[in-house]
Structures are given as structure tokens and as C-alpha cells.
Amino acid sequence: MSIDLRVISERLKKSRGTLGYSFSEASSACGITVERLLELENGISKPTGDEILILASLYNCEFLQLIDRNLPGPSDLTDILFRRHGESFSQNDRRAIQQFILLCQRESELEQALGVRKSKPMVKWSGGFYKKHGADAAQIVRKHLNYSDNSVGRDIYSDFRAIGVHIFRRKLSNDEVSGVYINDPVAGHCVLVNYNEDVYRQRFSVSHEVAHSIFDSAEDVMVTYEMASSRYSRKDLVEIRANSFASNYLMxxxxxxxxxxxxxxxxxxxxxxxxxxxxxxxxxxxxxxxxxxxxxxxxxxxxxxxxxxxxPEAPDNLTDLQRHRRLELLETGLSDYYVSLCCNAYERQLISTHRLAELLDASLQELIEIGKLFGRTIKHGI
Structure with missing residues (x-):
């Protein structure tokens, strides 16, 4: 692959700015001097392989996204999201959302490698009856997942993952943000639910965001706030439709x-x-x-x-210690489903122990602990 310094410099510059890193903060976090970071962002010299790996880790992306012009830039969608809703997200939230997109992309890659099949129902709608759109879509999705009129799903997250939506839950510092929907060019439909919300409210929030994946994917990025406007603009009607879907799906x-x-x-x-x-x-x-x-x-x-x-991702059959640890993982964005995919790929020798550690952002000792938590055996060698 030929190296285009302009591509690298532009993507490094955008990633740092979008995630809110100053030069000094980025330098302190990754160990590359401010002077060297300036050189790389200005396209003065070619980065080493180690520098690209270090900066990809800092900016929560795969290293190829920083150097391959044929791949979308790592912060292209987050840049749009933060320009539209920048006041809603702290620097930590921006970085959490960037990591969420990376997790979705990695989850998509793992699903493809493991041959995981998804089946999304066909939903059609017309006219201006937004609440009916949501209600009809909920009925279609429930039927697609073989629910009867008098049954309810216990694991809402598994339901929506089965129809091709990547779902992660993570604490955001802004309690007014219920969820984020992103239509990522690599991973597709991605939903982040604010783990700060009540656990049952999270079920409603994820259903709401899934409705956006059905009806509003052309928007690319959407943010849902806990307090909706009382005025009925088109955007409000879009939110009402998503609420209608969530209500009819869950109840x-x-x-x-x-x-x-x-x-x-x-x-x-x-x-x-x-x-x-x-x-x-x-x-x-x-x-x-x-x-x-x-x-x-x-x-x-x-x-x-x-x-x-x-x-459902912290069931009662766990010990108190296991449940506490599972909840800690959920708070940082690691779902049971994602961890299981990683372990399955490792057990089938599709990824190395080193890659497993990278996917789970864990040390070897932490890998062994996570393995025990999920009933898996992680070998000691990298």
C-alpha cells in the first residue's frame, strides 16, 4: 500500500480535534512528543509503524483507518455528530462514542469471520401517520422474531442484535442523552444506550433507537434526549414514531x-x-x-x-462478585454478546491471544479473569 502523507495528516488532525485532545494532552497520553505530533499532522515526515499503532489506540480506531484512503476516516461520523450536538457531549463522552463505533466495527468483523447470520424484516411505510408507522413496524419485527400477540421478549438486546443492529451500553456524563444512533459505513446500524439510565428505561431507549435504524438511517447520526419538545415539528414526529415503535414492541x-x-x-x-x-x-x-x-x-x-x-446481561444465576464484574464491563461498553464473539473467535483460532487482548482492551491477567467470568479458558501465552 502506498502511503499518502496528506491522508494521514488530515486524519490525525481531525481525530485529535474531534476527540478534544490538545497537543500536550495527546503527547502525555501516547508518549509521542508535541513536536513529532506536529510533524505528523503537517505531513512533514512519514510516521513509523509503531507511531501509527500508538495513535490508532489513542484515537480509538483501527490503524488502517489512519492510512488507507479507501477506508472511511475514523472520525468522519463523530465529527458530524459533534458538530450537530457538540454541546451535549463532554470530552470523555466524545471519546466513549468513538470507542463505541470502533466496538461496532470490530463486532461486525467478528460476526463475518464467525459466519453469524442476521435477518432484518422488510418494513414499508407511507403517509404522515407517524405513530401508526411505529406501531406497524413493531408488529412486523415482533412477528419476524416469532413473538405471539401475548408474549414479550426477555432479552431485548438479543432481539435487536438478531436483526442486524449493533448495540452497546455505556455510561455518558450527560444524563439528558438517552441514546445515540449512528449509521456507520463499516458496521451499519449502531446504537449506544446511556448506561446511566434506569435499567428498564434502557430497554425503551434501545427500542427507540432501533426505530431510528428502521426509519431514519438516511440521517446517519441521531441523538435522543430524555426530555422531548412539546412542539410537533417534523423532528418531533420522528421521535414520536420511535416512541410508538418502542411502546408497541415492548407492550x-x-x-x-x-x-x-x-x-x-x-x-x-x-x-x-x-x-x-x-x-x-x-x-x-x-x-x-x-x-x-x-x-x-x-x-x-x-x-x-x-x-x-x-x-438480561447480568442474570441472577451469577454470584454477587460475578454480577458486579459483569456490570463493570457493561459500564465501560463491553456487552456480553461482544465478549462472547471475541472468545468464540479465539477458541476457533481465528484471532490470537494478542488480538483478543486488543479487542477487549485488556491485559493478559485481565483476559484470564474475563475468561473465567464467561466460563472460557484463555491460554497464558501471547
Whole structure:
């Protein structure tokens, strides 16, 4: 491959700026002097292989994305995202989102190597009835995944991964951001859910973002905020459609209408069965005309104790220590699904121990610990 210094300099410059690194901060983080970073960004001299690997690690991308003009730049979409919504994301959040995109790209690569098949249903819509678009799409996706009218999914993340959406959960410092949707040219549909949200709210958020992957992929990047506008602009209607999809997917109306009575006791029981907040369930009941506005206001005041809420990626069959460690991994963006893909590729000798450590951003000792946590054996040699 011929090296084009202009491509490298432009991508290094954009990556550093987009992720909010000053020259001194980047130098301190990666060990390359400020003077040398300036040389590389100005295209004065050719970077060494080690320098490219170091900077790719710093900027959360694969090294080829910094040097291959035939690949999209590592921060092309994040640059668009932050120009549109820059005030919403701290420097740490920007870097977390860039890492999220890298994880999606790596997950896509692992799925292809392992021959993992995805099957996305065909959803068509027309006209301006946005809420109906969402409701119809939810029914289509549920049918595609073989759910009956009176059944609900326990692992919402597995559902949507099965139809080709890359899903990661990670803590963002901005609590007002519920989720981010990115249509990445390498990985495709990518959804990030703010792990700071209540665990049941996260289920609604991921369903909402999946709706964007169905209806709004032409937008490339979208950010969903917890507090929606009360005005009905087109953008609001897009968000209403995504909410309609999420509500109908998680709480199928046919099932809601088959349940009686609805009161403060039953709403808590069924919110736990649906694994949604009582506020979301109360709204769904009101929207279907099953309860009045006054009844809905009463029902949404009921609370499910946090200790009773179930996270499918941190199941009850784990010990307290294992569950705590799984939750720590989730907070940093490593899903059970992604870790399992990495381990499967390693066990089938598709990747080396060194690459496994790179994919999981872990030391050898941490690899062994992660392996034990997931019932896998990691060899000691690199």
C-alpha cells in the first residue's frame, strides 16, 4: 500500500480535534512528543509503524483507518455528530462514542469471520401517520422474531442484535442523552444506550433507537434526549414514531387489552413482566384508551424497587462478585454478546491471544479473569 502523507495528516488532525485532545494532552497520553505530533499532522515526515499503532489506540480506531484512503476516516461520523450536538457531549463522552463505533466495527468483523447470520424484516411505510408507522413496524419485527400477540421478549438486546443492529451500553456524563444512533459505513446500524439510565428505561431507549435504524438511517447520526419538545415539528414526529415503535414492541396492545383489572397492584406486577417503567406502561394504557388520563397519572406513581429489576446481561444465576464484574464491563461498553464473539473467535483460532487482548482492551491477567467470568479458558501465552 502506498502511503499518502496528506491522508494521514488530515486524519490525525481531525481525530485529535474531534476527540478534544490538545497537543500536550495527546503527547502525555501516547508518549509521542508535541513536536513529532506536529510533524505528523503537517505531513512533514512519514510516521513509523509503531507511531501509527500508538495513535490508532489513542484515537480509538483501527490503524488502517489512519492510512488507507479507501477506508472511511475514523472520525468522519463523530465529527458530524459533534458538530450537530457538540454541546451535549463532554470530552470523555466524545471519546466513549468513538470507542463505541470502533466496538461496532470490530463486532461486525467478528460476526463475518464467525459466519453469524442476521435477518432484518422488510418494513414499508407511507403517509404522515407517524405513530401508526411505529406501531406497524413493531408488529412486523415482533412477528419476524416469532413473538405471539401475548408474549414479550426477555432479552431485548438479543432481539435487536438478531436483526442486524449493533448495540452497546455505556455510561455518558450527560444524563439528558438517552441514546445515540449512528449509521456507520463499516458496521451499519449502531446504537449506544446511556448506561446511566434506569435499567428498564434502557430497554425503551434501545427500542427507540432501533426505530431510528428502521426509519431514519438516511440521517446517519441521531441523538435522543430524555426530555422531548412539546412542539410537533417534523423532528418531533420522528421521535414520536420511535416512541410508538418502542411502546408497541415492548407492550403489545393486544396483550394490554387482554389484562384486567388495571390498578396500582396489577400495574406493578405487569410492569415487571414487561420490564418497563410504570410510567411507560401507564402511558401505553392511556394511549390505547384502556385507562383514563386520571387513572394513568395514578398508575405511573407506582414504583418497582431497583433491586427487583432484571438486567438480561447480568442474570441472577451469577454470584454477587460475578454480577458486579459483569456490570463493570457493561459500564465501560463491553456487552456480553461482544465478549462472547471475541472468545468464540479465539477458541476457533481465528484471532490470537494478542488480538483478543486488543479487542477487549485488556491485559493478559485481565483476559484470564474475563475468561473465567464467561466460563472460557484463555491460554497464558501471547
Amino acid at each position: 403489545p396492545p393486544q396483550m394490554l387489552r387482554s389484562i384486567s383489572p388495571w390498578n396500582t397492584d396489577s400495574v406493578q406486577y405487569w410492569a415487571q413482566k414487561f420490564r418497563v417503567s410504570t410510567a411507560a406502561l401507564a402511558k401505553a394504557l392511556k394511549d390505547e384508551g384502556i385507562v383514563t388520563s386520571a387513572q394513568a397519572d395514578l398508575l405511573k406513581k407506582v414504583r418497582i424497587p431497583k433491586s427487583e429489576k432484571i438486567d
